[in-house]
Amino acid sequence: MPHLSLRNISKSFGEQDVLTGIGLELPAGAFLALLGPSGCGKTTLLRLIAGLERPSQGSLWLDGRELAGPSTFVLPEARGLGMVFQSYALWPSMTVQGNVEFGLKVQGMSRSERKARVAEVLATVGLDALADRRPHELSGGQRQRVALARSLALRPRMILLDEPLANLDAHLRQSMLAEFRRLHAATGATFVFVTHDQDEAMAVASHIAVMSQGRIEQVGTPETLYRRPKTAMVARFISHGMTLPVEVTARDGDLCRTLLNGQVLGLPGSAAEGPAWLCLHREDLTIAPAGQGHIRAEVLGQNFRNGRYLTHVTPQGIGADVLSLALDHPVAQGTALHIRIASGWVIARDGGTPVASQGAYLTERVDA
Amino acid sequence: MLPRMFGGSDAGNGERWLVIALFLYVLLVSVWPLGQVFLTAFQPGDDGRPLGLMADTLTARATGRALKNTLVVSLGSVAISVGLGVALALTVGLLRMRARAALTFLILMPLIIPSQTMALSWIELFGSNSPVLRPLGLAPQGANPIYSSGGIALVMGIEHMPLVFIAIRAALSGLPADLVEAARIAAIPYPRILRSIILPILAPSILAGGLLAFTAAVGNFGVPALLGIPARVPVLTTLIYQRLNGFGPEAAGQVAVLAILLTLIAVAALLLRSLLTRQLRMPMSGSGRAFVAEHAAPGWAQVTIWAVVLMIAVLPLAALTMTSFLPAVGVAFSATNVSLAQYQAVLGNDAVLRAFANSLWLSGLCAAICVLVAVPYAYLAAHRPGPLLAAIDLMVEAPWVVPGTVVALAMILAFLQPIMGVSIYGTAAIIVLAYLARFLPLVLRPVTAAAQLHDPAQDEAARIIGAGLLRRLGQIFAPAVIASTVGGAILIMMTAMNELTLSALLWSTGNETIGVMVFSLQYEGNSTAAAAVSVLSTLLLFAICGLAQLLSRHLPGNALPWQNG
Numbered sequence: 001m002p003h004l005s006l007r008n009i010s011k012s013f014g015e016q017d018v019l020t021g022i023g024l025e026l027p028a029g030a031f032l033a034l035l036g037p038s039g040c041g042k043t044t045l046l047r048l049i050a051g052l053e054r055p056s057q058g059s060l061w062l063d064g065r066e067l068a069g070p071s072t073f074v075l076p077e078a079r080g081l082g083m084v085f086q087s088y089a090l091w092p093s094m095t096v097q098g099n100v101e102f103g104l105k106v107q108g109m110s111r112s113e114r115k116a117r118v119a120e121v122l123a124t125v126g127l128d129a130l131a132d133r134r135p136h137e138l139s140g141g142q143r144q145r146v147a148l149a150r151s152l153a154l155r156p157r158m159i160l161l162d163e164p165l166a167n168l169d170a171h172l173r174q175s176m177l178a179e180f181r182r183l184h185a186a187t188g189a190t191f192v193f194v195t196h197d198q199d200e201a202m203a204v205a206s207h208i209a210v211m212s213q214g215r216i217e218q219v220g221t222p223e224t225l226y227r228r229p230k231t232a233m234v235a236r237f238i239s240h241g242m243t244l245p246v247e248v249t250a251r252d253g254d255l256c257r258t259l260l261n262g263q264v265l266g267l268p269g270s271a272a273e274g275p276a277w278l279c280l281h282r283e284d285l286t287i288a289p290a291g292q293g294h295i296r297a298e299v300l301g302q303n304f305r306n307g308r309y310l311t312h313v314t315p316q317g318i319g320a321d322v323l324s325l326a327l328d329h330p331v332a333q334g335t336a337l338h339i340r341i342a343s344g345w346v347i348a349r350d351g352g353t354p355v356a357s358q359g360a361y362l363t364e365r366v367d368a
Numbered sequence: 369m370l371p372r373m374f375g376g377s378d379a380g381n382g383e384r385w386l387v388i389a390l391f392l393y394v395l396l397v398s399v400w401p402l403g404q405v406f407l408t409a410f411q412p413g414d415d416g417r418p419l420g421l422m423a424d425t426l427t428a429r430a431t432g433r434a435l436k437n438t439l440v441v442s443l444g445s446v447a448i449s450v451g452l453g454v455a456l457a458l459t460v461g462l463l464r465m466r467a468r469a470a471l472t473f474l475i476l477m478p479l480i481i482p483s484q485t486m487a488l489s490w491i492e493l494f495g496s497n498s499p500v501l502r503p504l505g506l507a508p509q510g511a512n513p514i515y516s517s518g519g520i521a522l523v524m525g526i527e528h529m530p531l532v533f534i535a536i537r538a539a540l541s542g543l544p545a546d547l548v549e550a551a552r553i554a555a556i557p558y559p560r561i562l563r564s565i566i567l568p569i570l571a572p573s574i575l576a577g578g579l580l581a582f583t584a585a586v587g588n589f590g591v592p593a594l595l596g597i598p599a600r601v602p603v604l605t606t607l608i609y610q611r612l613n614g615f616g617p618e619a620a621g622q623v624a625v626l627a628i629l630l631t632l633i634a635v636a637a638l639l640l641r642s643l644l645t646r647q648l649r650m651p652m653s654g655s656g657r658a659f660v661a662e663h664a665a666p667g668w669a670q671v672t673i674w675a676v677v678l679m680i681a682v683l684p685l686a687a688l689t690m691t692s693f694l695p696a697v698g699v700a701f702s703a704t705n706v707s708l709a710q711y712q713a714v715l716g717n718d719a720v721l722r723a724f725a726n727s728l729w730l731s732g733l734c735a736a737i738c739v740l741v742a743v744p745y746a747y748l749a750a751h752r753p754g755p756l757l758a759a760i761d762l763m764v765e766a767p768w769v770v771p772g773t774v775v776a777l778a779m780i781l782a783f784l785q786p787i788m789g790v791s792i793y794g795t796a797a798i799i800v801l802a803y804l805a806r807f808l809p810l811v812l813r814p815v816t817a818a819a820q821l822h823d824p825a826q827d828e829a830a831r832i833i834g835a836g837l838l839r840r841l842g843q844i845f846a847p848a849v850i851a852s853t854v855g856g857a858i859l860i861m862m863t864a865m866n867e868l869t870l871s872a873l874l875w876s877t878g879n880e881t882i883g884v885m886v887f888s889l890q891y892e893g894n895s896t897a898a899a900a901v902s903v904l905s906t907l908l909l910f911a912i913c914g915l916a917q918l919l920s921r922h923l924p925g926n927a928l929p930w931q932n933g
Contacts, residue, residue, distance in 0.1 A: 095567030136651030
């Protein structure tokens with residue numbers, strides 16, 4: 001039996017459909033990242049799980065109990081979850097200790113037990129020394145830890161995190177990610193984490209649900225999403241992926257016979273015969289000696305990154321704008337290169353518009 | 369070049385002259401008259417003792433009694449304002465209910481209705497002839513219970529309740545939704561969320577609203593004048609009025625001491641308020657969406673709140689309106705004797721018509737001049753701040769902060785003697801000056817706030833192409849702050865048209881205002897005529913509101929004071 005189960009959930013605010021046909025099953029103890037660009041509905045989905053929004057359609061189950069459905073709705077206070085808000089939502093009239101303790105007090109836990117529990121969770125997040133501070137006296141990272149401690153104190157089965165790192169600087173983000181992994185292992189609770197940053201998601205999650213325009217595009221482990229994307233959106237969103245428009249002429253066992261630039265390549269993939277996308281990552285592309293290789297391209301520019309030269313090139317005659325690959329040496333702008341495709345993943349293409357979508361991803365790739 | 373203190377280093381000469389002109393204006397209209405009150409109060413006594421006048425007045429029995437009454441009725445009224453304001457703001461703000469906009473308007477109405485009209489309404493509501501209570505058999509027998517300390521506290525408490533309501537509503541609208549959501553996720557029940565999370569956040573606002581209500585009560589003249597004078601419950605404002613009326617300008621010295629006392633109480637409350645707001649302000653870490661009520665109010669709560677609001681906002685006005693349709697004073701209201709006799713009488717009365725004309729042109733002129741002062745001031749404050757401007761900023765607030773009675777007294781003291789052969793005492797000019805001093809902040813504050821949002825680059829761009837100060841003021845800056853300017857001007861019109869506090873001390877024959885007319889008709893015992901004039905003035909007020917509403921469609925943003933929140 002899955003731990004968390006979302007069945008065909010839709011949500012609309014008035015005329016506007018925010019979520020459509022969401023289905024998802026998650027085992028206990030998982031660390032799920034809801035990943036997508038802003039406005040894709042990921043926060044709404046988290047708020048639906050929390051009970052802060054009511055689904056317009058579909059049902060939501062936790063450990064075999066229906067939390068929301070056509071005729072049932074369990075209020076957020078009765079769901080026994082923990083939640084960390086993007087703004088942290090610390091109660092300003094209470095100290096750190098008061099914030100953590102309040103839920104326990106309301107549950108009627110005895111004073112001594114409460115004290116022990118608060119001390120324990122504050123120690124877990126490394127805030128024991130700041131118990132008497134007020135929220136406004138803390139730094140952003142410390143507030144984040146209080147919010148975490150507050151959600152941990154009630155020992156919930158599941159903790160929901162709404163873009164918890166959005167308000168922290170890059171350095172703190174890395175240490176908080178490590179903290180999340182550690183707490184996830186230590187508590188055994190299920191974590192559901194909303195983020196628009198695929199690096200964050202890849203760094204912590206055991207499962208990632210990629211969302212776009214109110215739908216789940218694909219759910220899987222980070223490796224699945226990386227190696228076997230289901231849709232062009234996922235392929236492009238994960239790890240600066242690139243897509244090339246190709247034609248599959250036949251299937252050959254697990255391989256697709258793929259027509260690219262007048263040459264036939266045998267590549268793994270899910271596409272049937274017909275128009276297809278070839279999904280690539282930077283490491284799938286290498287330089288070939290002159291006259292060999294699959295694509296001819298001209299160097300557009302380079303930047304030095306992680307010890308290598310990230311090189312942007314304009315391919316010729318294949319209907320794509322820009323490709324990127326890592327080289328060991330600098331190359332002058334305008335140099336002609338021959339590029340070999342070492343591997344890739346082929347998916348079906350349904351009348352897409354390759355040029356425009358490639359263009360849209362240019363900025364993301366160059367900035368990254 | 370003029371020195372730097374008249375404007376920042378980037379200010380041109382035009383700007384510096386403008387600052388000096390504004391400074392002189394504020395000096396003449398506000399600082400010098402208010403200064404006279406202090407100079408008079410610190411005079412030696414009749415026997416030449418230093419500060420003798422002050423010692424004599426402060427030890428007088430009448431002073432002690434008025435001071436005690438002032439504090440008692442003000443504190444009583446604050447208790448009512450806070451109790452009602454908190455209950456109404458929490459119910460309307462935290463629960464979903466039908467016709468919330470109409471409800472909010474009715475709750476704010478006591479603030480729009482002038483004091484003397486409020487007082488008159490409650491007199492009619494609780495009279496033995498009450499057109500509302502008598503048919504129900506609930507009219508009090510014998511003396512009207514509203515003529516008492518308790519009555520004054522009740523009416524002032526209701527009149528100033530919106531101040532508390534507005535303060536809490538503002539705090540509630542800034543309450544981050546996620547603070548409540550976080551509590552719900554932690555399984556905290558609603559009453560506990562209200563008690564332990566929401567109320568502590570609102571507490572500073574409740575306190576601040578209460579202190580504002582206290583200041584308003586201490587300085588209120590209309591209610592204690594109509595209720596307290598017949599009931600022989602003198603408070604400081606009415607004591608000043610009675611002394612000046614009884615003894616004329618000879619009483620000015622004593623009265624100045626009373627005015628200082630009144631000012632001290634009011635200013636102390638306001639200082640405490642700004643101190644508390646700064647000390648207790650709860651820095652909010654939450655962000656994002658504001659809290660929105662999602663739970664429907666239970667039926668009993670909706671019924672109760674409507675009953676309360678009808679009781680405080682509608683019933684008294686209904687009693688007043690019904691009284692105005694009586695043929696004569698003392699007649700009981702019934703369907704058969706409804707008559708327009710009072711309206712025919714007051715509309716045929718030259719003095720009443722003159723009062724309406726006076727109030728309209730006095731408030732209109734005041735609004736126009738205040739706009740002409742406020743727009744350049746706001747421009748300078750936003751783009752060329754300097755030390756002199758900061759001084760002006762403090763000075764313009766003074767006549768609004770001190771009670772109106774003190775401002776009126778200040779005008780008498782300053783302009784009693786002819787200045788350079790011209791005497792304005794006993795003319796309409798002294799009323800205009802008093803209005804200018806007191807009501808300037810009503811337009812200055814919103815325009816200054818809007819000016820802070822005005823992009824300085826627009827002004828700089830105009831400078832680069834060689835536009836002079838007047839051109840930039842008129843064609844670049846003024847259009848950017850037009851909405852708040854019109855809003856402020858309308859607020860001045862509405863406030864000045866119905867005020868009584870200033871004109872009660874400054875009017876002269878031929879220069880009566882609507883407030884003075886209502887007051888004197890009631891004072892003469894002609895309560896039905898007073899009711900008719902009050903109803904007409906309230907209709908005029910609503911007409912201006914409506915006109916402003918129509919006008920506001922052609923203005924950007926929320927121009928009108930009641931459109932915010």
